[in-house]
Amino acid sequence: MSGNLQQPQFASPSRLLDQNLSNLHKCSDTRRLLQIHSQIFRLHLHTNPFIASKLIASYSLCLLPSSSAAVFNLVPDPTSHLFNTLIRAFAQNSLPSLSFNTFFRMQLSSVKADSFTYPFLLKSFSSSLHTIELIHAHVIKLGFLSDTFVPNSLIDSYSKSGENDAACKVFDEMPVRDLVSWNSMVAALVRAGEVWDARGVFDQMPERDTVSWNSMLDGYMKVGEVDAAFDLFSRMPVRNVVSWSTMVSGYCNKGDMEMARMLFDKMPVKNVVPWTIMISGYAGKGLAKEASSLMDQMEEAGLELDSGAAVSILTACAHSDLLGLGKRIHHTAKRRKLMFTTQISNALIDMYSKCGDLDEAWNIFERMEDKDLVSWNSMVHALAMHGYGKKSLELFARMEEEGIIPDSFTFVGLLCACTQVGLIKQARRYFISMQKDYEIVPRIEHYGCLIDILGRGGLLMEAYNLAKSMPLEPNAIIWGSILNACRFHNNVGIAEKIIDELVSLEPSDAGNFEIISKIYAAAGKWDGMAKARLKMKDFGRHKLVGSGFIELNDNVHELALEDRMHPQADRILRMLNRLGKYVKKLGYAAEVR
DNA sequence: CGTGATGACG
Incomplete structure (x- = not known):
């Protein structure tokens, strides 16, 4: 009591607000943040750089980066720490150009960039190799490579944009390395699928923490070395939630739901991530009952759906046609007042479309305020797959009017739409236009669509020749679609040409033999049919x-x-x-x- | 630095 009396009275609201702000760092409670902000404003504390920086970070967490910028602009002499916070705010909200702008403003106001500035910038530009290289050259000049902070970020950025050679070079040239440097290198090699190289680095490490072990677990799981992962898991000194989750995820991906569930049940501590992994695992295998029962249990355990869980489970539902569970996730997200980010809305569009509710997919699409390329592509594809080829092409026209640049996915949707309406000429035009106007190199999916359209239209020879002459190795889907076309158009000659190719790719697919035998039967070639029937008995009974x-x-x-x-x-x-x-x-x- | 995470050919 006597201690409190010594304190000047005006100091206490400031400290209280500061504490409140710190509590906001963990969760994004926008209403609470706005309350605190208005109090700060009333007390004229918004020019205090420490309070301002916490406000900026909190607004960023609430996905309100423009408010972060507004807070920043009211501080008369921003420190480098304040600049860094704003750069990070833009980075977190995927606004790279604003991150860079802030960086320029920082240089114009002659505030020196420090070793925190560049990692945030790098995070912002993780997908632009050119910018990473630019930043790299810049930090070399400024001598930021003598420390570990900046080079560690460089290793991560290079690796995430697929440039592991550059990442290795940075690592090799580092004068000093800390645990994070080694871990980043192991993670980089794991990301590239180079698990054995990763193991080599792992073995050389002067010391290892749980993160090092977890990266290796993930690496072995990614290449299907489940036993090696389990061996490591049982030998590691300290296991945390991530270690257990990595194992559960690995077994789910492998399809071993029993093992996944056993480890899941044994986990000493669970957060929402392992629950998500397990629920999505069941949902992805079509096990609706298990998935929704786990949803019940997760809610009973007091854990709530977050955006990562929503996206992950919705995707699994779309994959397995689980409309019921998908709807439940949709309703839970609404009830929880989750931010309907573009990513969640997109996952919902795809889920409703794949599960047959085109109307609901369309409702969500139309109501979205910030549609991105994925939203448009999903809807173009959804309309095509539901038989509305013409509407799909119309939507593409609307997309062009709004200035959205199509990508490789867009054209797969458009080619599917052409298939629905039988527009062979239009499909050919799109196939040429995507290369000429948009510099998109056709992938196997595009060839698949075009070959399918040609085949359905009876242009079997052209379809066959395209498959033979295309620069990519045809897969079972391509041969299968031609074979199907042969059946509809009763063409034994071409069917016989592709049978061996197809059988070598999908030797145990009984569906193929069934089609083959039907083609022979229709042509009256009974010996060929008998042979196909025999193979059917051998393989996929x-x-x-x-x-x-x-x-x-x-x-x-x-x-x-x-x-x-x-x-x-x-x-x-x-x-x-x-x-x-x-x-x-x-x-x-x-x-x- | 490590776990869940939106769209593609039958």
Whole structure:
């Protein structure tokens, strides 16, 4: 009590505000931040560089970088620390040009850049190799390479833009290295898939911390060396949440859900990340019941969905047609008042589209304020895949009007749209235009689309020749689409040319043999058909029936051709018959088998 | 420096 009386009275609100601001560093509570800011303003504390820098960082965390800039502009003589904070704020919100602007302002006001400035700049330009090299040259001149702080960031930046040689060079030329330098190098090699080189560096390290071990775990998991990862995991001295999560993730990716779940259950501490990994793992395998039951348990454990979890689980739902779980994530995100970032909205568009609800995908797309290229591409593709080829092309026209530059993904969507409407000429035009007007080198997906369109249009020879002459090695999808076209157009000659290629790529795919045998049958070549049938028996007996999955109330039902195993088979077949009559009335001609 | 993270050919 007596101590408090000694304190001048005006000091206490300042300290209180400072403390409140520090508490905001961990979470992004925008309302609270605005309250604190207005108090600071009333007390004229906003020119205090320490308070201003905390405000800038907090606004950045709330995804309000323009407010960060506003705070900065009210400080009369910004320190280098304040400049750095603003540069980092722009970097965090992916505004590289503003980061660089701030850097220039810093130089104009003759405030010296320090070893914190360049790492933030590098983070901002992690995708622009040219700028990284520019910054590199700049820091060499200023002598920032004698310390570890800047070169460590350089290693990371180079590695993340795929330039591991440059990263290695920086590492080799460092006069002193700290633990982070070594860890960055191991992480760089792991990122490039060079696990054995990474292991070499790991073994040479003078000391290792949990991060070093975790990088190696991830490396072994990424190249499928699950046992080596497990061996390392069991031998490492200290395991943290990340170590356990890396293992769970590795087993999920490998498809070993039992092992993943066992480790998950054994984890001493869990945050939202391992829950996300496990839920997405189940969802990605179509295990809707397990996934949503884990969602329940996560909520019971008091952990809440964050944006990373939403994006990750939605993506898994899109992959496995889990509309129910996808909707649940959507509603939970709404209830939690999560920021609907562009990335989350995009994941929602894709999930709704892939799960069949085109209307909802369109609603989200139209309501988005800041659509990016991914949003447009997803919607162009969604319309095409749902049969609205013309609408898809119209959307592309709107995209061009708004000045969005299309990329490689856009043209895959457009070519799919052409397939839906049968626009062979238009597809050829797009294929040429993407190379000439946008300097996009066609990928296997583009060739796949074009070859598919040609084949469906009956131009089998052209499709075959394109597959043979294209600069990329044709894959099973390409040969399969030509084979399918051969079936529709009863062309045995070309089918025979590609059978061996296809079988060598997908030797156990019974679907291929089925198509082949149908082609022979249609042409009356019974010996060829017999041979194909024989191969079918040898290989994929289990895949012989075409089956489909459907998710209803968290249960996944499997239905197969001529299959009456389902408990409600009779009701389902009655409904199918009614639907069949209904679509015929609407003018749909079923494919004749 | 290490774990989950939006869009592509049948």
